[in-house]
Amino acid sequence: MTDISRRGALGLLGGAAALPMLGSPAFANTKVTVGALNFTSHAASFVAFERGYFAEAGLDVEFKFFQAAQPMAVAIASGDADYAVTSITGGLISLAEKGATKVIGGALTEEKGIDGQKILVSDAAYQAGVTTPKALDGKKFGITQAGSSFHYMGAKIAQAEGIALEFTPLQKVGAVIGALKSGQIDAWSIVPHIAKPLAGSGAVHIIGNVADYIPNYQVTTVFTSANNAANERAKTEAFLKAFSKGAADFNAALVDKTTGEADAEDMIKLIHKYVYADKPYDKAKPGIVNGAMRINEGAALNTTSVQDQLDWFKSEGLVKDSVTMDMLVDSSYVQTM
Structure with a gap:
């Protein structure tokens, strides 16, 4: 701190x-x-x-x-x-x-018309064909802790798509980012000021928007x-x-x-x-x-x-x-x- x-x-x-x-x-x-x-x-x-x-x-x-x-x-x-x-x-x-x-x-x-939180996947997952949220079935989704907002977002996405996710608690945002970039987890959702630079680096890819699954969140x-x-x-x-x-x-x-x-x-x-x-x-x-x-x-x-x-x-x-x-x-x- x-x-x-x-x-x-x-x-x-x-x-x-x-x-x-x-x-x-x-x-x-x-x-x-x-x-x-x-x-x-x-x-x-x-x-x-x-x-x-x-x-x-x-x-x-x-x-x-x-x-x-x-x-x-x-x-x-x-x-x-x-x-x-x-x-x-x-x-x-x-x-x-x-x-x-x-x-x-x-x-x-989250407000309609304002760019919001993104759904991200690792480059390894993307290259293996995980290019839409629907394709996340059975994949590892990073969260800080069980009961975190990341857990809530991932669950709502999974429910809407009719898929199952394996939630992986990593305690800190920095640890989630590291795991996603290295391919230890497959997916995550996060605010755009973190999501877009990560995607710009090529280490991860944006495959969807949280607002499409949780409007007015x-x-x-x-x-x-x-x-x-x-x-x-x-x-x-x-x-x-x-x-x-x-x-x-x-x-x-x-x-x-x-x-x-x-x-x-x-x-x-x-x-x-x-x-x-x-x-x-x-x-x-x-x-x-x-x-x-x-x-x-x-x-x-x-x-x-x-x-x-x-x-x-x-x-x-x-x-x-x-x-x-x-x-x-x-x-x-x-x-x-």
Whole structure:
């Protein structure tokens, strides 16, 4: 994990959609730890940090970076992180059932007309004739852990195609990438800022789109501890307000492209501090641009998609049948979509 902190950041003015129920925080310089992955899909938090929206809201933010979604959920439950953005996993749902975590908003979403997550296969599988998702029958599909979003996506693809997949847990995204490139696994699904550069290298091939199998998929959510949701309302509302401003800036610059080329370039440079930071800017830029999927305005949540995910986890025996949406989601914060 890597920690990054900006204390006393200057608040900057920015046009953004604000959550209607949120007011000004009654505190200043409150320390908050935000869990994230080094993905373009986490850009709303990065923008809110770099453009001073968190500081403007009275939040002194420190990032903790993780390699997978489920450890992030554990960190929220244990108090090692205050807020985070990640996919719905079996771990997150189980922690919510135990009264430890709450989903408080939506983030990344699959949207018709916006290039989204891709289905990838290794070059070895592709050369052997696996050129469509239907041809994945009996093949090894990489996941981080059982009950991860990768597991959910692979299962929905298999169900739609009437095929069987062998799910291979590899714990970390980096390990999945290595296994796919070396042919140790046959397939995977991932956000486009990772998928497209991998495909461009020739080591893997894109054979389909996740949106064709899971339309309007709520890929990631904003969540926090049940304690923060119940007892730290002003802080939680301030976080959501700043996060939403960051999302609005990101969408305008790179998804809707309404603010001009100069702003888009500034946005890519900002994100580059967190995504592909080990690469020169000109090498990192295409991957960042490719990852520009919609982040929900106002942190709105597609509850229909969340319910579908919850139902799937139950059907697979990965969470208890008794878990309800009310256990998982604190609807007092949520705008639905």
